[in-house]
Amino acid sequence: MVKPLVSGKFVALSGGVGGAKLVRGLADCLAPSQLTVVANTADDFDYWGLRICPDLDSITYALADLNDEQRGWGLRDESWVTLEAMRRLDDQQWFQLGDRDLASHLFRTQALRAGQSLTAVTRQLAQRLGSATRLLPMTEQHVATRVFTDIGELEFQQYFVREQCRPAVERVEFAGIDQAELNPEAIAALADPALRGIIICPSNPFLSIDPILSLRGCREAIAEAGVPVVAVSPIISGRAVKGPAAKMMRELNIPSRAAAVASYYGELLDGFIIDEHDNEQCSEIVRMGVECRAAQSMMSDLNTKVQLAAATLSLIEELA
């Protein structure tokens, strides 16, 4: 635990892997009491009869330093014995659940069936795996991303995993979003007088951040917080580090550029962090009324995660 770089509290909105990396960096810059992470749950789905929450788990595993950096998802030292046995029973296995990871899904599913909230289960999983950072599902209600593509309507994981993001995306819908509201603990965190800033992690704007922002009460709570909102670009040199963000942008007729992400978030933003390779886009972003800083944003190890987190917190301080 390094000494907190800044005082006050922060809320980070995050999707899975990319967002989880910045969250891991933030956890080194801030004391546990300073950070609340609100994670997308619109990717959640049922598989093998279990509730799978990919983004919550990616963040939990990253915070507990249990994630597999090489593979890019899931747990380190993972094995696949149950998956192999499932293949013998049913060869239509399109999603990979590892043996260690499986425990999280079994634990969560059982607790949810027993009537616990996803917020409570997520807290228990984090605590028992060794993370002290507060991580919240964006909502307790069921929201499901549906991707409308050139091959038809797909559930998120069908698009993302089974079809490996190959279909061209025409639009995205979040089923259930009208009945869902931002997690009350997230609302409270945004209303905390000690709040100093809101960070939008380098996650897919359409698939990971939009669900959170689309929740009833979310944009209002962010506006009322009256603190700087800083996003970190998930696009570096016109490409997504991981996932389909850049491809989706082209399919949605948005240039796959960092500046286009800033433009997409629009008036929500006070600041934007772009990669140093995209430095030339800064002036364009500033013209949108958004402060812009370039940083080394490829998070390949803990050091680069912490540095990018520190740069993000610095921009928030500047904007205060």
Next chain:
Amino acid sequence: MVKPLVSGKFVALSGGVGGAKLVRGLADCLAPSQLTVVANTADDFDYWGLRICPDLDSITYALADLNDEQRGWGLRDESWVTLEAMRRLDDQQWFQLGDRDLASHLFRTQALRAGQSLTAVTRQLAQRLGSATRLLPMTEQHVATRVFTDIGELEFQQYFVREQCRPAVERVEFAGIDQAELNPEAIAALADPALRGIIICPSNPFLSIDPILSLRGCREAIAEAGVPVVAVSPIISGRAVKGPAAKMMRELNIPSRAAAVASYYGELLDGFIIDEHDNEQCSEIVRMGVECRAAQSMMSDLNTKVQLAAATLSLIEELA
């Protein structure tokens, strides 16, 4: 597949491990179309939110030659990665589920939730794991063994696994038995004109066979079948090969002898197979009006399983 030793059809009533060994032997003596196995399901329970059917699985694994003979239960080449991960999440793990075994429970639980019958799921599991023998759960209804002991009332697996059969048994009840009826496919098998005999496997009479016999319609169907009923003693030299049968007999003031098992089954039986070490009890059993044969009944390998199965089928032929 060896040539069938006998013609006609047979129904075997079985519990888990001990019964599964004889069933494996029977499967070598008979063609798949000749044998129907009816398994106790009163030990079934939910763990990790999954439906666990220990006796059905023991028989399925034994028939598919996937069972672990050394350990005495579960699958060969098993690993325990998920269990270890679950221990990190919740240290109160008193039941052991292996990674390969887990696939069966996941597959079954999902199918049952989707509305499939336990009979249908059991058939699919057997087929996909490579067993052609027809294996039926004794009933589609929920029956749960409750063991009343000197430390109070226990659910079966609490008694059997968590307490390792240490408490003294006062009596046993099968919750739900009055609302449960023998599997219609088992009723049909017992009513089949080609039926030549009924085999009661060397399973615990109180915990494994009594639930089956207590089902509505079971004793009637056996009586109406009008074929020889032969039981194989689970007691050898006064001891159970595995499990608490002998200990329970003493606690229930029944001598822990093979002859006492024959006496317990009473008028149901036409024939009884005892171990050659208990040969001197044969005349006593014959005086009960039950034919008795001694055989090598310790089933330590496939050969001894097949020989005991053949001895059982021979006694049925003699009694016909």
